[in-house]
Amino acid sequence: MAEKLIPLEDAQSIVLSHVAPTDLIEIPVWQAAGLPLAEDAVADIDISPFANSAMDGYAVRSADLAQASDEAPVTLDVIGHEAAGHVFEDTIGAGETVRIMTGAPVPEGADAVVKYEIVDVLDGDGNEGSRVRFSAPAKVGENVRSAAEEAHAGDVVMRAGEVVAPAGAGLLASAGYASVKVHAAPRVGIISLGTELVAPGELPARGQIRDSNSSALMAEALDAGAEPVFYGIAPDDEQAIAELVHRAVQECDFVITSGGASAGDYDYVTALVRREGEVLFDRISMRPGKAITFGLLGGKPYLGLSGNPAAAYVGFEMLARPAIRKMRGFAEGVRPVQQATLTHGVKKRQHRRFFDRATVLRDPETGELLVTEAKTQNSALLGTMQRANCLLRIDEGPCDLKAGDVVDVVRVDLPEGTVL
Missing domain, CATH: 2.170.190.11 (Molybdopterin biosynthesis moea protein, domain 3.)
Known part of the structure; x- marks a missing residue:
């Protein structure tokens, strides 16, 4: 029986439709830099009040x-x-x-x-x-x-949803705001699954590996605007997994696990969500990151990522990051995409959409953007992702790309909304 793989766009729509902006909090204007305003800001006086x-x-x-x-x-x-x-x-x-x-x-x-x-x-x-x-x-x-050169009393100086720049914090202060309302950072619970995992500070024995995913996912969640909370490593034990997941669901706005999502003998996470909540999808037509579970558990969004580090990274980028940004009130949900010229050939036989780790650079002589894949696309490796600044996107269907072909690259080194 063939696997049921849903397109990435459908998966993204499902995830985004099941998250909403978090509650409002009030913070000093200087702390709002980099965050979208939750409400319009209106000047209480003319800025400047005099010539x-x-x-x-x-x-x-x-x-x-x-x-x-x-x-x-x-x-x-x-x-x-x-x-x-x-x-x-x-x-x-x-x-x-x-x-x-x-x-x-x-x-x-x-x-x-x-x-x-x-x-x-x-x-x-x-x-x-x-x-x-x-x-x-x-x-x-x-x-x-001139008096009121910046704004008149009653003017909207910054709209809801507009991201506050450092200069914008000064503008808000000039308009009479010592503090502003923003959407709270969503609490994102992170759990690593696997008996083979040990903490980063431990020396792994034969058959064990250090838990690298939790550190990467915590960093990604923080970068996306969340408050990450690590709940530890759960062994391949159904009860232990359930206890950690239930705790995270009670205490967090969004729960993410890595490992236990690929239909192996000890992959209990999808069964847990299916039994106690609702699984909305569990396979995506994407590589790396095909085996991804998304559903609702206790009314909270739950995302089960692959245990392979690169697959977990790409899954987070494509699904969790846009969701977290929506919860934080950002309007722009996707990384910028630009076109670049391949420096080498790329063959793809599978139907799934590929996101290959790559580096895009500008030719110093011609100014042309050139993209080169990492030498290996092994999804167990994080070093290639650390050194990459983009994901080479190869859409569905077999292809035989040649050096000189123009392709799309997702700029994971640039924030959403960047104009290229």
Whole structure:
């Protein structure tokens, strides 16, 4: 009987349809950098609330300098000094100027600022009580930042779903926000399955291997925006597996296991979900990562990944990462894809879609993007994934690609939404 393999896109749709954004939490604006806002942010005042100087210089009435030139300079009396945080309360009249610093409010009566470097000080130190000379006209608005140049009171300065950049944290602060609401990091429970596994710090005996998947999956979950929680290694024992999975389901928003998903004698995980919850799929037309179980257990999404490290990595990238990002409130769910030219031939006889570990580089002479597969696609190896910056995507059906063919690569080194 032939295996029932579902297309990757169908699997992704099923997973995404069974996760929802997490509850809202309120955090300081600086901690929101890199996260999408959960609600629109509205300015409570004009930003900036007053017209201010764009540089150090002298606040002037442009009409006083309309005829100024090298041959006929104009001399003005300095009647005050204004720095950021200090307001000159009087009005500048004809023949008068105020020494002003960057960011200080432009005094009443002034409509331009002349930078300090092109003004001659005739007597005094250039501050209040001095006389200064101007040899060129000043345009209305010159070196003046207008009031409400950034936003007016009541304007939406950042939309819900927009990812806060470091500069955006400053914008939110200017709009009156000390804290903002975001979706909480989903708690993702990670469990490694297999009697052969020992902790990374232990020396494995014959027939044992170190548990590498938990470290990789925890790192991937953290990178995707989750709060990973490791529940340990479960031996090939149905009761032990059930106990850990049940605990994780109670305490987490999403549960991921690696191992026990390939229909072997000790692969209990799919049977557990089928018996106590609902299995929505257990095979995908993809390599590596064909044997992946997804379902619901206790109303929580559950993803059972292969024990092969590269297969677990690709399965997480294609299914868990988009789900976690949706739970965190991100709009963009997939890594950027770009086209590159193969440096060698690639043959594929199987029907499944392949995601081969590869490296894409730009030819320094031609500027062309070139992609080269890792020498081995052994799914037990993580080193090739560490050194790869992309996955060479080869769609369903047999093919015989040649050097020079243009192919699609998934850029796993770039965040979602990157414009290439």
